[in-house]
Amino acid sequence: MKRFPVKFLLWSSLLVLWVLQSGTNGNSADICKADSEIEFQIHVQTPSGNDFVEKEDLEETFVCLLYPSNELNCSWSFHTMDKDSQLSVHIRVCNRDVEVHSLKEESVERDASATLDITGFEMSSVVLHFNMSLHDNWTAYTFMFYKNTIDILSPPPRINASVKDKDLSVTWDKPLSRYFYNEMCFEYQLDMGDQKKHKTIEKMRLYTEQKVDPTRTYRLRMRARIIANNCEGCTEWSHWSHTVVVEQSVFTLNPLVVILLTLAIHLILAVLLLRYRRRLIDVLFPPIPHPPPKYKYFLEKSDTFNFFYPAMPAKPEEEITEVEDIEKSPQNTSLEKHQMDLKDKCGHVW
Template identity: 45%
Template sequence: MMPSPVHSVLWFSLLVLWASQSETEALTPDVCQGDKYDNDFQTIVDEHDAKAVLSDEKNFPCYLFPKNVVNCSWTFPALQEGIEIFVSISVCDEETEIESSKSQGRNGSKLFHVPEYEDLYVILQFNISLHNKSAVYAYTYHMESHAVLSPPDNISVSVKDGDLSVSWTLPSSKDTEAPECFEYELDLGNQESPKTVQYELFYTGQNADPSRTYRVRVRTRMVPDCQDNSHWSDWSHVVTIEPTNKVNLLVIVLISLGIPMILLAVLLLVRYQRVSIIKILFPPIPRPPPKYIHFLEKHDTFNIFLPAPSMEPVEEITEVEDTVEKS
């Protein structure tokens, strides 16, 4: 059915106003109203052929991350020089618009924190302008089909019998609980490329080195058979396993002290190589001075000094004369 002239004039007026940036009214009123289909690409105005570039959804992905975070980005490096592009994003819960944003440029991204929802959709509209010709396209995402998983939980790591064993639990998904719908990547922290595991909830690496430290983290996503264009989750927290044959600290201290002593002994041997080792280890007892030798040769070796002679008391004599008077 051909659009009526009134509708054509209305569309042309809206496009001209938006391209000139004199107004920022919505391209289509009530964009969340009506039927919506996942990955639905609609051509609204096609005066300029940019459909080949804009029809590839890899150029404008939208994902629903944990905690109800919607992230949409776009990049159009292949568009012709001189083209102006305007992007309008509407976040809809059923037929109600709960968030919206408008931007200009070939590259950009928008982040939305949405409340609890029943049926979440994101509708992107692209307005392309070049030489007074315009093209308007719209693309619809059903966000439940573009949900990013949370990283795996309950990660366990151990080294036993020369094998590195890693296990985790099945991620939570609203779409499916089938283990064959999930694949995983493991980063072992050894500068190697991540290990890929499909369907299983464990990984076993052979020839593990018990003397090194492993820092393991895991992420997951849905396989293409269960979800198209799935996105890797964030990495899990790092689980660290330390070496099992660590050298005891006391041994390290003893070695550190013992090596210098050995080197000192070798140095002494080289320095005094002409001197008898017995004389170095057992030097002769020193001889006493000659003036004490005669005391040591006597029997009373401990009575070195003679006693001082005792002094005799001095007697005092007093003479008394008796005289008689004559009459």
């Protein structure tokens, strides 16, 4: 166990004062001024004394997380607590050595959580203080979280995904954080929808899935965290990002197919052009109009205006009968009678 003698003495002195001030109730005092640099160690107080223990050595668990929305959530679980014991919690938000916000609950469940909105507050650390009491016995737990160790990253923004040559390529931007981190600090997880195991990517912002199913629709989402061994920061996963949908067409065009289709279309157009070229030429270059043969007679006449102006109807011919005054004779009489008979029958002079 790593020890810091100076800090340990400082903490011990303060804890003695806490015990004197709180008596047998185990209530916490203001510890923002302690400015402890001892991480992953929990101060445990009992009526018989106090000690520092590693967080991993306790069966009780408690954690605080600061989300991008400025929501501070602290949760705890006391599995070894007697069912008749009473548990209280005091959450203190500190900005250096000044307490700026707090929440105190005198009675809480052994498995529960509490949320504080720290919008408008500057903070550097959070101090959790639990007091578990049963009759005259009590045990107090105190732990300090530093802001950079509880600052949850934002999900990776601007996720782009596309399929090319049967490979699914995914890119994204660095997660947003209140602190600056190098590219080597980030670890990502990619959820591709129906896969049982997430894809884990470290130290890069590119992933390629080879030989994907061309008929499948992919729904992608991502989350991020800080790699504990590389950088100091929050090792809890961020929330999942928004879902990016990648839809693919069932029919994918092959370059050879495109060339063959182009040649086939040109060939069909050429055949149609050869077959109907006469009609096409007539449409594009119409011939000089010429009259039908039935009008040839009118065009050959010298007086061409008769074609445009109809001829006037001819006057009916007048019937003129000349009568000679001659001396009648029997022969002439017979002849005249015969002519009269013909006139009556034919209606005109013979």
